[in-house]
Amino acid sequence: MADEKGLHCLVDGETVSLEGSLQLSELEVGLRNRIKRDYPQSKVDDYICGHHLLKYRLEHVDALINADMKQTKKINQKLTKALQSDDYDIIDVNDSLKESLTFGQKVSDDVARFGGSWGFIFVFMFVLIGWMIVNGLHLFGVNFDNYPFILLNLVLSCVAAIQAPIIMMSQNRSADRDRMMAENDYHVNLKSEHELRLLHAKVDHLAQNQVPHTMEIARFQLEILGEIRQELAELRAHDTGADAAKRRESHHENMDHS
DSSP states (O other), rough: OGGGGGGGGGTTTOOOOOOTTEEEGGHHHHHHHHHHHOOOTTOOEEEEEEEHHHHHHHHHHHHHHHHHOOOHHHHHHHHHHHHHHSSSOOOHHHHHHHHOOOOHHHHHHHHHHHTTHHHHHHHHHHHHHHHHHHHTGGGGOOOOEEETTHHHHHHHHHHHHHHHHHHHHHHHHOOOHHHHHHHHHHHHHHHHHHHHHHHHHHHHHIIIIIHHHHHHHHHHHHHHHHHHHHHHHHHHHHHHHHHHHHHHHHHHHHHHHH
């Protein structure tokens, strides 16, 4: 067992008690490294008094808090920069296409819209049936396309031939719209992914560093409070002993006078 009279604080070399000091091997690695940084010649079996250990504990707590704040600030700056980034402006596809429409494109859109509706089907069926009834029954003396309605077949072929490229023009417009929307979605997803990565980094920092550091700081605070309480108890004991010595000295002086 170590002799308490031979224990000295490695900081100031003062004699310390076993109860009022700690061996470096009993300290946390971070705290021990901080002490060794100031005293490279120190060994793991050296002792440090509670007063100087309190100073190093406070410095270690400040270092943990500052490191967490620095890392959090760094992540927040990256996240703010990502949120404020204007590398790509989201385009309103409908407004952009509407401003660039030509007269022919507007006509093609209207024709394709009407050609794909029930209204066109009803009108077309009405015209076909009316054409065949008028020419088949010779109503009103009209007889310009007898059965088998060769002129009607020609008209239908012409309508189909004209309608097909018009519909393709409208489909090209739809393809342009889909391409612009896909490009918008790509840039939105890219920006969202970047922001999510930063948020994940912030959450990981909180879970892996800041929360454990907070628990470690809380433990250090309890130890610091214990050391402060011990020092206050020693000061009270010292003051009580000094008062008792003064009373004894005063009592002896009174006895001598009497």
